[in-house]
Amino acid sequence: MATEPVGGRAQGVGSGLRLHLWDGVLPEALGLCFVAIIFGGFTTAYFTTVYFWRQQGAALRSSDAETLTRALATTLGVVAEADEQGAETEREARASVSENLLAGFTQTAPVHSVRWSTPEGTVRFAWPSDVNASLSLSATPPRTAGPATGGDGTAVATAPVRTPTGKPAGTLRIETNASGYPEWPAYLLWTWGIAAAVTLLVFTVVYHRLRRHLRPMAAIERNLQSYAGGIEKELTALTLSDSLGSVARSWNLLLEHLGELQRQQHAAAQTGPARDVLARFESTVFRRLVDRLPFGVLCVRGDHHISYANASAAALLRRPPEQLVGVSVNDAVGDPAIAQALVGVQTRGGVGSAIDQTWQDGDQEATLRFRVLPISDQPRGGEALVTVEDIGQLREDQRARDNFLYHVTHELRTPLTSIHAYVETLTKPGFDDEQTRKECYNVIISETRRLSALVENILSISQLEVGTARLDVGDVDLVRLIRQMVQDNLGAADEKHIDLTLKLPPKAPKIRGDKQRLAVLLTNLLGNAIKYTAEQGKVQVTVAVGEQCVQMAVSDTGVGIAPEDQAHVFEKFYRAADERVQMVTGTGLGLAIAREVARLHGGEIRLQSELGKGSTFTVELPLPTADPQEVSTR
Amino acid sequence: MSRILVAEDDPHILRLISMWLTRHGHEVLEARNGLIARELLQADPVDVLVSDINMPGLDGLALLEAVLPQGRVRRGAVVLTNRWDHGDIRERLAEKGVHVLPKPFSPTRLLEVIDSLTAAAAAGPPA
Numbered sequence: 191m192a193t194e195p196v197g198g199r200a201q202g203v204g205s206g207l208r209l210h211l212w213d214g215v216l217p218e219a220l221g222l223c224f225v226a227i228i229f230g231g232f233t234t235a236y237f238t239t240v241y242f243w244r245q246q247g248a249a250l251r252s253s254d255a256e257t258l259t260r261a262l263a264t265t266l267g268v269v270a271e272a273d274e275q276g277a278e279t280e281r282e283a284r285a286s287v288s289e290n291l292l293a294g295f296t297q298t299a300p301v302h303s304v305r306w307s308t309p310e311g312t313v314r315f316a317w318p319s320d321v322n323a324s325l326s327l328s329a330t331p332p333r334t335a336g337p338a339t340g341g342d343g344t345a346v347a348t349a350p351v352r353t354p355t356g357k358p359a360g361t362l363r364i365e366t367n368a369s370g371y372p373e374w375p376a377y378l379l380w381t382w383g384i385a386a387a388v389t390l391l392v393f394t395v396v397y398h399r400l401r402r403h404l405r406p407m408a409a410i411e412r413n414l415q416s417y418a419g420g421i422e423k424e425l426t427a428l429t430l431s432d433s434l435g436s437v438a439r440s441w442n443l444l445l446e447h448l449g450e451l452q453r454q455q456h457a458a459a460q461t462g463p464a465r466d467v468l469a470r471f472e473s474t475v476f477r478r479l480v481d482r483l484p485f486g487v488l489c490v491r492g493d494h495h496i497s498y499a500n501a502s503a504a505a506l507l508r509r510p511p512e513q514l515v516g517v518s519v520n521d522a523v524g525d526p527a528i529a530q531a532l533v534g535v536q537t538r539g540g541v542g543s544a545i546d547q548t549w550q551d552g553d554q555e556a557t558l559r560f561r562v563l564p565i566s567d568q569p570r571g572g573e574a575l576v577t578v579e580d581i582g583q584l585r586e587d588q589r590a591r592d593n594f595l596y597h598v599t600h601e602l603r604t605p606l607t608s609i610h611a612y613v614e615t616l617t618k619p620g621f622d623d624e625q626t627r628k629e630c631y632n633v634i635i636s637e638t639r640r641l642s643a644l645v646e647n648i649l650s651i652s653q654l655e656v657g658t659a660r661l662d663v664g665d666v667d668l669v670r671l672i673r674q675m676v677q678d679n680l681g682a683a684d685e686k687h688i689d690l691t692l693k694l695p696p697k698a699p700k701i702r703g704d705k706q707r708l709a710v711l712l713t714n715l716l717g718n719a720i721k722y723t724a725e726q727g728k729v730q731v732t733v734a735v736g737e738q739c740v741q742m743a744v745s746d747t748g749v750g751i752a753p754e755d756q757a758h759v760f761e762k763f764y765r766a767a768d769e770r771v772q773m774v775t776g777t778g779l780g781l782a783i784a785r786e787v788a789r790l791h792g793g794e795i796r797l798q799s800e801l802g803k804g805s806t807f808t809v810e811l812p813l814p815t816a817d818p819q820e821v822s823t824r
Numbered sequence: 825m826s827r828i829l830v831a832e833d834d835p836h837i838l839r840l841i842s843m844w845l846t847r848h849g850h851e852v853l854e855a856r857n858g859l860i861a862r863e864l865l866q867a868d869p870v871d872v873l874v875s876d877i878n879m880p881g882l883d884g885l886a887l888l889e890a891v892l893p894q895g896r897v898r899r900g901a902v903v904l905t906n907r908w909d910h911g912d913i914r915e916r917l918a919e920k921g922v923h924v925l926p927k928p929f930s931p932t933r934l935l936e937v938i939d940s941l942t943a944a945a946a947a948g949p950p951a
Contacts, residue, residue: 596908599906599908600878600906600907603906603927603928604906604927606927606928607834607837607906607927607928607929608834608836608837608840609928610928610929610930611837611840611928611929611930611931612836614930614931614932615840615843615844615931618932620847620848621843621847626843629839633836633839633840636836637836771880
């Protein structure tokens, strides 16, 4: 067999396997078996045929020799009678017949000898010619004749020679070689030749087709054994030539899939500690948890490519997570400082310093803060986490806190200033008259109350906003409460000659709520209405009972609220820039507290206002249901 | 005796300053906001201006910007403020000879500052 490689697609390096002709050992062996079986069969059939042919030929010739001997004896009897009678013509005719018979016999049978002996013992005819014979026949000698051996191969036929009248005329004895080689018929030779040629052709075709199918199978088997035995680990070296047919192509496709799986497994294995993290990320629950974190999380591999991004990171970086994974962190963030921080953490460990990235987002300034953290205790070359925070929001919150503090301190300082100054006045000798002392005491008392109310309001709004406020829930007769609040504010209304009216339904159910906080709500609304309504104006409180809620509206004919201010009036410390508003003392906390109280009772507060014409604040509070637990008891 | 304008939106503080200055022999004009103060100053200049900063309409800083260059305040000005950046304000107004007193303030200290302004005026040419 040839040993040239035929694995044309062998792509491996080093000890990559090649497909050789000996890979087809199995088909070759099968082919040899086929050849042996076919030629053995042919040989056996041939010799069997020849044997039976010869057996049948020998029997046929023995029979023919006897038949011929009897016929020749009969003819020779005629010849003998004619010879005795001197009938020359008859004798010649019979001799001619005998000659022809003998000639024909000797042409088809291997006759060794013919002898006609008289009863007296004289030889009248002998062949081969006998000098003592009285009759000579000129017969064509048989081609295969040979000397009689008298052995197993010799057949002897004898027949008495009688004249037609029955008179004995001697004995005819013919020796033939029964085992002589007969003539092989030409048609049999052609038949055998054609059959052999057709058989060989069929065998060749079958063998080649079988070999084509079995060779890749043998190669695959050998490759599998090499791979399983650890001889060859590179899958690419196990590929077969596409010329080996569909089996080889399917095998190669399988190898490609396996190779891809191997690469993925290898990549996952290479990530080291991040593998565990990613495995946990794969957990749906954990992924949801990480996605719900209020700050972005990027898992960055040693090559600075992102392997995971949570939903917050995607939102902050304004890219879908799938467009972040696989991208280098430098491309995703666009700030080389991140990559530098990664290098620092990966080489030295520890936590990277915060990196702020600021840009103009429309009208606002947006700032993201990145921080690099190592995932594992072995930072060198390992993975890292990059957290992303929107510190624009933090700064906004800080700004709101600062603003709150600014307003609080400002509002606190105002009564404190009065108290401080009036107390100092009381200590000075020039201000010790009774009227001045009384005036000082009154101011100190009122400013102390103002200070106390302010502190209370600040605490209230803080508790309401952060959710730590507790409601002392009970049955509240809202109509009675409103009457009381109106009564309390009649003095302030009278000072400005404001017409304060109350419009109540004939009957109103009680609601569930905190009486004290509802009183604060009403006081703030009524107080604002009176403060921001000019003298001689009108303030009206209306209560309406619906199927599911109670509505109370506080309307005034005051300065009104500009549309641009209406969206902000419920924010704490917000006061409209309108001069008529600024002229009135206020903390900017009243409406913020009112809104939070309404919300805590499951209600809401709405504003309807027109600048210069007045405002109407409508509070909607739910009526109690069968289940009193529906009212918040925070 | 000096003519002093007090611009203050808090009625108690306005009343207290007015009382102190009056009892120490000064003539006091009262203004509840910056706009009223500017009108009064434009109508008639004063020796000293005592002004709050946070006032509706026209705040104290704007009032100073409006009246000081016109010479409507002859001796000097004192600013009262409860803003927490009063240090910065003090630096900004020092060039213009304006005194800054953070709230809560001492009326005695305010009187001393006013006296120093008027005494300086008595010793030298008007500011």
